[in-house]
Amino acid sequence: MTTPSALQEHNSFATPSTSWTLSGFGDEISPDPHAQIAVLEGLGARHIEVRSAWDTNVVDLDEDQLSTLAAIVKTAQFSVSAIASPIGKVDVTLDPDLEVQRLRRIIRVAKALDTTNIRIFSFYPAPGSSMESVRDEVLLRMRRLADVAEQAGVVLLHENEKGIYGDIPERILDIVESVGSANLRLAWDSANFVQVGVRPFDDGYTKLRPYVDYLQVKDALSSTSVVVPAGEGDGQLRETLAALASDGYDGYASLEPHLSSTHSLGGFSGPYSFGLAARAFRGLTDELGIELR
Template structure:
């Protein structure tokens, strides 16, 4: 992905080819809150997951038309749509047709939104043997990637829930076995705390295949993770971004604070408090990114 370093608040220095973004519903459920948070930051990009409490693929046509119109009026470009495909709520034994239907719905909608990127995961296990789990994941992901390629989409597999969620070797194996230009990687800097691994350690293996980045930071354990401003936790956020830059990464760095909103835990803070916390998080990332830009000046 290649983007211009525009759409940020006045005076924010960015490394060449980097843009800042945020997952809108981390600021609040309503589209008003999401637009308010991103425009307050002065960022020109938004990542979509749920809008007014509904997944993008499930919005009725009138609601989707309003979304397209409102984003255009706010001059916000969509970088990625975070689907539920193969995520923590859809284990390997779940109905595969639900994923196919969601991908088909997003095929048209992503084009209307101006993005080709769809976030996916790789199916948590649900009682299968390791060998059967692997094979079913590869089979399903191959079919999804083929359908995505036909639709002009790129699936971005996140280092989160699923067979290839936490191990760099499995991420590479997934890419190799599926062997499609429609499957690449999304690197989340902060997922390691919740899933008990060091995300930074993935980068030497996966960096060439990363096309999108989520920013979060945390301390604690999988049973008791606490989410903090970027740089205040143990996820080596700045080191990760520096490594990606050193490897030639260009594209979007998108905040997913998880401080007030965590869908998988049914946690949501709405209204001004949610927007303010999101903006504070964005400002903290701006300061970090400005240091990285200064290093390269």
């Protein structure tokens, strides 16, 4: 367990000069990109994470939709922090070429929206299969995805989604170290760790910090797995944020509240609950001396 003195030690390094870039999953607010950007702007953000628009996932956006979305973002003088793709959120027994081709489509979206960051996952085992039995197939697929990323000059951010191969720190570390690509990094999600019985800071921070390039902000209760605003659950957000500030993290903090509903490709909060989540997170960062820009 993290002791008060340990938290104080981390906190002593978080000064007002510590600055992170605030972003958020726009489709947690509304299907309409105009509304997504309006709410984020009202919360002090100038960046957006794109998972879907007009109820269409990024992998399925057609050329007209993509052009319109890029124009909306540019007109608002916003930037895209990452493409929240569904790559790797499929059964590991499927043909690996399918995800390679889908990644190529996502890279097209990333280029159009002027970001190099693409969130991915590390595959579900087939029903009845153990995680250990699918390791080689997962690593083969992750290496192929990393190859495509290297060729395209994009960065894949692996999210620790519950139920995929990389849902606990030990297997996440196995993925990044076995693949060994500078284009495969980690997105940290405290709530997802809680939902698989992991104490995020105590069990994962030291192992994974060298590879963490992106922060997804949500929290959860260990007793029920219910997602709650940052700092109100068991995700050890204070310890993690303080440690990241101490370690010199200066990247994105992307709000993904999941406060109203969840589904296979994401979740929804609505403008009001999204605002609650943003204010809870800002309360933590203010307490720790972290500026959100």
